Amino acid sequence: MGAHAYQPTIDELGTPLIATTxxxxxxxxxxxxxxxxxxxxxxxxxxxxxxxGEFQTLVxxxxxxxxxIQVLTGITNNMVAGAPSLGSVLPSFLEFVGDAVLVAHNxxxxxxxxKRACAAHEMPWPGNPVIDTVGLARSVMLRDEVPNHKLATLARHFSSSTTPNHRALSDARATVDVLHGLIARVGNLGVHSVEDLKEFTRRVPKQRRARRTWADALPERPGVYFFYDLVDGDHGPQRRILYVGxxxxVRRRVRTYFTAAETRRRMDEMVRVATGVDAVTCATPLEAEVLELRMIDAHSPRYNRxxxxxxxxxxxKLTTEIYPRLSVVRTVADDGAHYFGPFRSRDTIDRVVSAVQDAFPIRRCSDRLSLRRTLSPCALAGMGRCLSPCDHSISPEDYGQIVEGVRVALSGDIGxxxxxxxxxxxxxxxxERxxxxxxxxxxxxxxxxxxVRHHRLAGLAxxxxxxAAxxxxxxxxxxxxxxxxxxxxxLARPGDIPQEVARQAVAVAETVPTPAAPAPAGTIEEAERIAAWLERPGVRLIEIDGDWSWPLHAGLADGDLARILLG
Structure with a gap:
């Protein structure tokens, strides 16, 4: 990353404390x-x-x-006897708060x-940002300055004009002085926004906060970023990629790794281990998604999960033997067999195989069968759940009709x-079973x-x-x-001719060899990301070379499946 002058945007600066209500x-x-x-x-x-403004009411x-409690606060049963109920007070209080940042001591x-009051009275909690002056004081005040972080102690330390006395408005006024005193203390530490203040409250390590300048030279564009450290190589220090995102x-996202917004422990460790961060700009968010997948595949970063x-x-795989069977394989080969998938879970494969075998009595054994050798039938044959090709109880032609039914089901007819x-x-x-x-x-x-998954991917492959655009x-x-x-x-920007940009993209596009069907040329996850983008509303097809089909039903809801099963 080359060093150059950088002017942060308003969004990156956060909400300035001086302008915050x-x-x-x-x-x-x-x-x-x-x-x-x-x-x-x-x-x-x-x-x-x-x-x-100020707000005060008994409830x-x-x-x-x-x-x-009466002795501690001075609020007696007689004082609140004629006071308004909480349900009538809450709306005016929430209106007073508006979109301001809420502050409280503890x-x-x-x-x-x-929050519980809003829930009890069926009022939505507005979700305002919250600053806790106790947490902020613990992060800022030194042990030799104050013996504890109680409101009365801090109010004395900052010479508050109001002495806390366990009455709501007085304590709130004292907390205002404490807040201003704490803000003045952290101003010299680079805290100038609400977001910075929350980082201090959550005690984000100073070392991590200091590294947020790493993001300064990164682009405000879609792309892939990667944290790295340096290791010795044959030609000097080399980058070792630790994490890809x-x-x-990119710039805005990387900045969050150095703030309180990032709470994952392994990311805190990753930032401490890293010696830098860099990025690759992409034309579109989908290109960024795909490049991220490819970089993770290529580098296997230790902090990516x-x-x-x-x-x-x-x-x-529906094998091409004389008596075909369903077999589980790791790759698709160009061998004339019929393939169905992919699957990431063996449990899912077993369920799918059971569903197919419930409909078609295809053999379940893995023996190599031939017309010249006769084997003893298995227990499933005796139970009527296998057609027993092992002892030639069924001819290859008749068995082939069963296999053709399996092939049709795997090819798209799930009926x-x-x-x-x-x-x-x-x-x-x-x-009642x-x-x-x-x-x-x-x-x-x-x-x-x-x-559905198979045919989405097979259609693209x-x-x-x-x-498409x-x-x-x-x-x-x-x-x-x-x-x-x-x-x-x-990306065809405003003023560009999209068709011309598309033609240029086709001209420089990567040459992709035809893969063994039905596997796509890239990884399964890459094809799924592309399929999800194509399914978005508003996507327009510009050109198609070859056949492309999509499953008629993208899935079945629980009620639909129950209706189909029970007729």
């Missing part, structure tokens, strides 16, 4: 438990160090105030009461498998979802070239897809 709130209650009730609300609204808790207590705005082993899939399941489901329900019926339903769900705020996003692999991406 804060509402500092304090509550008095009948106790500390969740079943306690609010007796008083006090709040002070400030902006730029100036008080612009009828509709319950007895314990004597100890915010979990006060904000927790307010993608974003529609998802998409790390994209080639660990399995397929069902035969569903029909067989419906008949069996009816019998199971009639005899509900556990077996549930297992059957699970197998059918696996079968239908696997069929068959298509030699597909050019989708409109975005930046212009027309154009992609060239060849056999399920992203071969080129381009």
């Amino acid at each position: 804060f509402v500092v709130v304090d509550l008095e209650t009948t106790g500390g438990g969740e079943d306690a009730a609010i007796t008083e609300i006090g709040a002070v609204k400030v902006c730029g160090g100036v008080v612009i 009828d808790p509709l319950t007895h105030i314990p004597a100890l 915010a979990g207590f006060d904000i927790g009461f307010l 993608k974003s529609v705005n 998802r998409s790390k082993f994209p080639r660990r899939v399995q397929w069902l 035969s498998v569903v029909a067989a399941a419906r008949e069996r489901m009816t019998r199971l329900v009639a005899t 509900f556990e077996e019926a549930a297992d059957l339903r699970t197998r059918l769900e696996a079968w239908t979802s696997a069929s 068959r298509c030699a070239q597909l050019v 989708s409109r975005s705020d930046e212009g027309w996003e154009i992609h060239v897809v060849r056999h399920g692999r992203l071969a080129a991406a381009a």
Whole structure:
């Protein structure tokens, strides 16, 4: 990354503290438990160090105030007897707060009461940002400055004009002075926005905060970013990629790794280990998604967990033996066999195979059968669940008709498998064998979802070239897809001719050899990302070279599957 002058954007600077409206709130209650009730609300609204409004009201808790609480706060049962109810106070309080940042001393207590009050009165909690002056003080104040972080202690330290006395408005006024004192303390530490203040409250390590300048030279464009460290190589230090990510705005996303927004422990470790971060700009968000997958596949970064082993899939193969069977394989070969998949889970494969075998009595053994050798039939043959080709009880021609039914089902007609399941489901329900019926339903769900997935990917894999475009705020996003692999991406900005940009993209697109059907030329996950983009509303097809088809039904809802099974 080359060093150059950089002017942060307004979004990157966050919300400046000087322009932020804060509402500092304090509550008095009948106790500390969740079943306690609010007796008083006090709040002070400030902006730029100036008080612009105050809110105070007693609240009828509709319950007895314990004597100890009456002594502590000075709020008695007689004082709240004629006070308004919480339900009538909340709307005016929330209106007073508006979209301001809420501040409280030990915010979990006060904000927790307010959230429960809103829920009890069926009012939506506005979700304002919250600053806790206790957490901020713990991060800022040194041990030799204050013995503890109680409000009274901090108010004395910052020479507050108001002494806290366990009355809501007085305590809120004192908290305002504490807040201003803490903000003045952190101003010299580079804290100039609400976001920075929250980082201090959450105690983001200083070392991590200091590294946010790494993002300064990164682009505000879609792309892929990668953190790295340096290791010794044959020709000097070399980059070792630790983590790969993608974003529609790389600079903004990378900055979050150095703030309180990033809470994953392994990411904190990764940032500490890394010696830098770099990025590759992409024309479109889809290109960024695909490049991220390819980089993770190529480098296997130690801190990436998802998409790390994209080639660990399995397929069902309908073999080309004289008596074909279903076999589980790891790759698709150009051998004339019929393949179905892919699958990432062996359990899913077993469910799909069971669903097919429920409809077609295809053999389940893995023996090599021939017309010159006769084997003893297995137990399944004796149960009538196998046609026993091992002892030639069925001819290759008749068995071939069964296999053709399997091939048709795997090729797109799921009706035969569903029909067989419906008949069996009816019998199971009639005899109240509900556990077996549930297992059957699970197998059918696996079968239908696997069929949809297979045909989505197979449709892309068959298509030699597909050019499509989708409109975005930046212009027309154009992609060239060849056999399920992203071969080129381009962006036609306002003023450009999209068709011309598409032609240029096709001209420079990657040459993609025809893969063994039905596997796509790229990884399965890449093809799925492309398929998801093609399914988005507003995507327009510009050119198709070859056949491209899509499953008629993208899936079955639970109610639909139950209706189909039970007729």
